Amino acid sequence: xxxxxxxxxxxxxxxxxxxxxxxIYPKGIHEALAAPLRExxxxxxxxxxxxxxxxxxxxxxxxxxxxxLWWSHMANREVSDERARQVVDxxxxxxxxxxxxxxxxxxxxxxxxxxxxxxxxxEAHERELLWVTKPGHPVAEGLGDHFSIExxxxxxxxxxxxxxxxxxxxxxxxxxxxFRSGCCWTRGxxxxxxxxxxxxxxPTYYDKNVQRVxxxxxxxxxxxxRAQPVWGNCKAGWLDR
Amino acid sequence: xxxxxxxxxxxxxxxxxxxxxxxIYPKGIHEALAAPLRExxxxxxxxxxxxxxxxxxxxxxxxxxxxxLWWSHMANREVSDERARQVVDxxxxxxxxxxxxxxxxxxxxxxxxxxxxxxxxxEAHERELLWVTKPGHPVAEGLGDHFSIExxxxxxxxxxxxxxxxxxxxxxxxxxxxFRSGCCWTRGxxxxxxxxxxxxxxPTYYDKNVQRVxxxxxxxxxxxxRAQPVWGNCKAGWLDR
Amino acid sequence: xxxxxxxxxxxxxxxxxxxxxxxIYPKGIHEALAAPLRExxxxxxxxxxxxxxxxxxxxxxxxxxxxxLWWSHMANREVSDERARQVVDxxxxxxxxxxxxxxxxxxxxxxxxxxxxxxxxxEAHERELLWVTKPGHPVAEGLGDHFSIExxxxxxxxxxxxxxxxxxxxxxxxxxxxFRSGCCWTRGxxxxxxxxxxxxxxPTYYDKNVQRVxxxxxxxxxxxxRAQPVWGNCKAGWLDR
Amino acid sequence: xxxxxxxxxxxxxxxxxxxxxxxIYPKGIHEALAAPLRExxxxxxxxxxxxxxxxxxxxxxxxxxxxxLWWSHMANREVSDERARQVVDxxxxxxxxxxxxxxxxxxxxxxxxxxxxxxxxxEAHERELLWVTKPGHPVAEGLGDHFSIExxxxxxxxxxxxxxxxxxxxxxxxxxxxFRSGCCWTRGxxxxxxxxxxxxxxPTYYDKNVQRVxxxxxxxxxxxxRAQPVWGNCKAGWLDR
Numbered sequence: 001x002x003x004x005x006x007x008x009x010x011x012x013x014x015x016x017x018x019x020x021x022x023x024i025y026p027k028g029i030h031e032a033l034a035a036p037l038r039e040x041x042x043x044x045x046x047x048x049x050x051x052x053x054x055x056x057x058x059x060x061x062x063x064x065x066x067x068x069l070w071w072s073h074m075a076n077r078e079v080s081d082e083r084a085r086q087v088v089d090x091x092x093x094x095x096x097x098x099x100x101x102x103x104x105x106x107x108x109x110x111x112x113x114x115x116x117x118x119x120x121x122x123e124a125h126e127r128e129l130l131w132v133t134k135p136g137h138p139v140a141e142g143l144g145d146h147f148s149i150e151x152x153x154x155x156x157x158x159x160x161x162x163x164x165x166x167x168x169x170x171x172x173x174x175x176x177x178x179f180r181s182g183c184c185w186t187r188g189x190x191x192x193x194x195x196x197x198x199x200x201x202x203p204t205y206y207d208k209n210v211q212r213v214x215x216x217x218x219x220x221x222x223x224x225x226r227a228q229p230v231w232g233n234c235k236a237g238w239l240d241r
Numbered sequence: 242x243x244x245x246x247x248x249x250x251x252x253x254x255x256x257x258x259x260x261x262x263x264x265i266y267p268k269g270i271h272e273a274l275a276a277p278l279r280e281x282x283x284x285x286x287x288x289x290x291x292x293x294x295x296x297x298x299x300x301x302x303x304x305x306x307x308x309x310l311w312w313s314h315m316a317n318r319e320v321s322d323e324r325a326r327q328v329v330d331x332x333x334x335x336x337x338x339x340x341x342x343x344x345x346x347x348x349x350x351x352x353x354x355x356x357x358x359x360x361x362x363x364e365a366h367e368r369e370l371l372w373v374t375k376p377g378h379p380v381a382e383g384l385g386d387h388f389s390i391e392x393x394x395x396x397x398x399x400x401x402x403x404x405x406x407x408x409x410x411x412x413x414x415x416x417x418x419x420f421r422s423g424c425c426w427t428r429g430x431x432x433x434x435x436x437x438x439x440x441x442x443x444p445t446y447y448d449k450n451v452q453r454v455x456x457x458x459x460x461x462x463x464x465x466x467r468a469q470p471v472w473g474n475c476k477a478g479w480l481d482r
Numbered sequence: 483x484x485x486x487x488x489x490x491x492x493x494x495x496x497x498x499x500x501x502x503x504x505x506i507y508p509k510g511i512h513e514a515l516a517a518p519l520r521e522x523x524x525x526x527x528x529x530x531x532x533x534x535x536x537x538x539x540x541x542x543x544x545x546x547x548x549x550x551l552w553w554s555h556m557a558n559r560e561v562s563d564e565r566a567r568q569v570v571d572x573x574x575x576x577x578x579x580x581x582x583x584x585x586x587x588x589x590x591x592x593x594x595x596x597x598x599x600x601x602x603x604x605e606a607h608e609r610e611l612l613w614v615t616k617p618g619h620p621v622a623e624g625l626g627d628h629f630s631i632e633x634x635x636x637x638x639x640x641x642x643x644x645x646x647x648x649x650x651x652x653x654x655x656x657x658x659x660x661f662r663s664g665c666c667w668t669r670g671x672x673x674x675x676x677x678x679x680x681x682x683x684x685p686t687y688y689d690k691n692v693q694r695v696x697x698x699x700x701x702x703x704x705x706x707x708r709a710q711p712v713w714g715n716c717k718a719g720w721l722d723r
Numbered sequence: 724x725x726x727x728x729x730x731x732x733x734x735x736x737x738x739x740x741x742x743x744x745x746x747i748y749p750k751g752i753h754e755a756l757a758a759p760l761r762e763x764x765x766x767x768x769x770x771x772x773x774x775x776x777x778x779x780x781x782x783x784x785x786x787x788x789x790x791x792l793w794w795s796h797m798a799n800r801e802v803s804d805e806r807a808r809q810v811v812d813x814x815x816x817x818x819x820x821x822x823x824x825x826x827x828x829x830x831x832x833x834x835x836x837x838x839x840x841x842x843x844x845x846e847a848h849e850r851e852l853l854w855v856t857k858p859g860h861p862v863a864e865g866l867g868d869h870f871s872i873e874x875x876x877x878x879x880x881x882x883x884x885x886x887x888x889x890x891x892x893x894x895x896x897x898x899x900x901x902f903r904s905g906c907c908w909t910r911g912x913x914x915x916x917x918x919x920x921x922x923x924x925x926p927t928y929y930d931k932n933v934q935r936v937x938x939x940x941x942x943x944x945x946x947x948x949r950a951q952p953v954w955g956n957c958k959a960g961w962l963d964r
Contacts, residue, residue: 088596092597094859111596113596114570114593114594114595114596114669115574115669115670116574116670118713119713120712120713120715121715121716122716122717124719126719129417129419129961131397131398131399131418131419132399133400134399135912135951136817136912136913136946136948137947138947138948141947141948142948145399148961154716156372157373157374157411158372158374158375158376158711158712160670160711162644162667162669163404163407163668164404165404165645165888166404167408167421170398170419170421171419172417172418174719175716175718175719176370176413176720177372177413177716177719177720178372178411178412180408180411185644186645186889187596187597187644188597188598188859189858189859190859223859224859224861224864225859225864225865227863228858229600229868230602230640230868231600231601231602231640231642232600232603233602233603234602234603234636234657234659235604236657237604237606237655237659238658238852329837333838333839333883335618352834352837353837354837355834355835355836355837355910356910356911357815357911359952359954360954361953361954361955361956361957362957363957363960367960376671376709376710377576377670377672377705377706377709379706381709382706387720389720395957395960399953401911401952401954403908403909403910404909406886415960416959416960417960418957418960418961426885427885427886428837428838429838429839429883430617430618430619431618465618465619465620466620466623468617468622469617470617470627470841470883471626471627471843471881472841472842472843472883473841473843474843474844475843475845476845477898478845478849478896478897478898478899478900479628479630479900611899611901613879613880613881613900614880614881615880615881615882615903617881627881638854639854639855639856639893640854640855640857640858640868645886645888645889645890647886648886649903652893652901652903653901654900654901658895659854660854660894660895660901662893
């Protein structure tokens with residue numbers, strides 16, 4: 001089996017402007033995400049960031065990507081409509097997409113869901129508990145019945161997304177809030193996984209359970225094969241062929 | 242519009258044997274559930290209990306029921322297979338079913354879901370927070386973004402059910418657990434709503450928010466009309482008619 | 483119950499340029515759709531068309547609409563992004579949307595689905611058979627197990643949409659093709675129904691079964707109530723309140 | 724990767740009593756299903772039939788099965804409730820289940836769906852056209868936009884099942900009928916695929932496309948891993964640990 005071609009896309013702004021974030025992710029969140037995938041083996045991992053030409057998401061790069069990881073936050077609006085549209089197009093053709101944390105308000109995720117992606121949130125250094133709601137789902141492989149993260153931003157329901165095709169995790173926070181923190185959808189030939197954790201001011205992407213979920217998700221989202229749907233004007237009916 | 246014909250079914254055992262439960266529900270949980278529906282108007286409300294002949298669920302009674310409420314717990318196995326099967330059959334034909342609390346391990350719900358209905362639980366007098374995850378859904382009408390119940394039994398994920406068609410509430414408990422506490426499914430022509438609260442040792446069914454959810458659910462689950470599917474041997478193809 | 487406020491939106495181009503279409507729909511498809519709803523009672527019906535200011539879809543008009551019917555075809559791209567976005571926004575807030583025939587390639591439907599809406603098609607004057615796949619669903623009320631339309635454009639699978647929440651009709655055509663011709667989705671608080679029939683060169687919208695489906699769909703898609711989700715920064719956790 | 728352990732279960736009655744069927748499947752449908760899987764490699768294939776002790780489905784056999792294929796028809800009622808229940812139990816624990824043709828009225832499928840499995844049918848030697856409705860889905864790998872079978876029994880909608888999680892094929896027949904002929908569901912940790920073709924009086928299971936679908940389905944339904952859900956009384960809350 002040839003290795004899965006992963007592109008880790010990151011906005012890469014907080015990590016160049018905010019001292020606290022720089023300390024946690026000195027090379028950027030994308031490198032923190034890429035490293036454990038490279039170690040795991042079976043993946044060919046590239047990175048791309050907002051301020052590169054075409055945001056690092058040229059057509060050629062997207063065409064050479066089996067699964068795209070997406071982290072974005074403060075600059076969601078700076079992603080060009082054209083590049084967002086090309087990401088969406090590649091998902092329709094089978095590219096997997098794993099959207100992390102605040103990437104839910106990024107253009108590709110919102111375009112693919114057809115919803116606002118809205119939610120409640122609070123930055124208060126809270127413990128997150130993630131419960132596995134679908135034991136046996138590939139994204140939950142290797143986890144117990146739950147895992148916890150010592151400190152995170154809170155996200156709360158209602159999470160404005162279409163009803164998930166599979167809900168793999170639900171989180172709770174000390175304030176009592178809950179959030180569907182691991183959700184699956186399909187759009188065209190492409191699989192999409194949303195995973196909640198990863199606020200930039202916490203070292204979440206060094207957490208072993210978080211890394212495992214992301215690795216599982218990348219494998220789950222990989223296309224089975226390249227589909228070539230037949231659409232458009234279809235002159236002869238089947239019976240006349 | 243003629244009134245909806247509701248049958249409130251209750252096991253009615255705890256309320257005859259357990260002093261604490263007798264004090265809370267002296268006439269039985271079924272009467273506590275029936276009273277606010279009667280007051281609301283628009284419903285014709287009957288009750289039925291396990292120890293009546295045919296569990297109070299004769300074919301005639303089921304045929305005269307638009308929506309069945311179901312509460313059961315300690316005697317789930319004493320419900321006859323035949324009566325459970327007739328409940329299922331009526332759901333397929335369009336009867337709505339609102340399953341409450343421990344009724345998730347009752348025969349009709351398990352037969353309709355095709356899953357075990359399993360879950361975590363703990364009796365520890367805990368506060369339940371119910372978050373509305375689907376604002377705009379008819380079952381959530383009249384509620385704010387959440388409501389709370391002072392003391393309840395805890396239920397925790399994983400809740401072994403097919404992915405809900407709509408998830409209307411998710412609960413959290415002080416222990417940190419979460420539970421999909423309001424869920425919708427369809428089986429045949431019938432609509433099914435599961436609603437978590439209502440352990441027998443707490444006065445949950447006197448709570449105004451809980452009563453509102455149940456009233457909403459009953460209206461939502463009511464059949465639009467009586468469908469008469471055509472099945473079986475169909476000698477002539479359409480083109481030969 | 484106050485009447486449902488319906489806005490019938492139509493591109494209204496074919497009916498001013500194509501002789502054949504002018505003969506069938508001399509006042510436009512919107513008037514042919516509006517007339518039977520007006521007759522049915524219980525609806526307050528307005529119409530709007532592409533070439534009106536703001537396409538007849540001003541914020542005020544959308545705010546006064548419970549359910550929007552949408553027919554579009556040759557000028558899908560002329561709908562402004564801003565007006566399409568406002569339609570989507572109102573659906574998220576609870577406005578129902580019934581999309582007809584080639585409206586599946588219109589901006590609002592594609593934005594709400596997150597898919598391409600692509601399909602096969604053929605204009606060859608073919609009989610359409612619509613089978614009811616979900617007896618008991620409100621949109622199928624009053625129909626038998628199928629109905630037929632003497633001549634229509636063919637649409638064929640794959641229909642590039644997210645898996646429907648409910649599939650109410652599947653069509654077959656003499657060429658052997660099939661199409662999911664009646665499908666339901668939810669986005670935010672809004673309900674969406676797609677209904678296939680209605681090519682402009684056939685008198686489909688005078689068909690009694692087609693009119694019934696549209697009437698049923700409009701009632702089904704109407705909002706239960708106006709939801710007001712709470713989102714955004716949520717300073718205090720529930721437990722601190 | 725160790726080979727997938729497949730058990731092909733067959734009623735094996737028609738092939739011992741009906742001359743026509745004996746000629747087509749002299750060793751039984753199970754052997755016709757097993758042979759191409761054995762040839763394909765990567766599978767360890769066993770067979771089991773109704774009239775063996777415990778129907779060939781002892782606990783030990785089920786425990787050693789990753790994916791079970793199921794063909795049944797005339798003797799659906801002769802399958803013991805206990806063995807059917809054990810099949811269901813293993814699906815909940817992760818065993819894949821591929822149900823073929825008339826197996827939709829068999830006990831395991833009906834128990835897992837929670838519906839009647841009812842449908843229209845006609846034995847009239849009709850051509851079946853199967854359209855791929857979900858290009859990119861693993862079960863459709865290697866197929867074009869459709870394939871056909873020269874002669875089959877007709878099945879027609881409404882097919883009484885819960886809305887599929889993915890609809891991979893829809894068939895049409897010369898009589899104009901349609902049927903969702905390839906559908907996916909999940910129950911507990913187990914994946915279920917229903918595939919329509921395979922009436923006993925036609926040589927359908929020798930068809931290369933049909934064999935490919937079954938091979939794809941078996942791979943798709945295989946468990947990712949053995950989940951061990953934690954359920955039951957959970958004395959301490961997470962926060963007290």
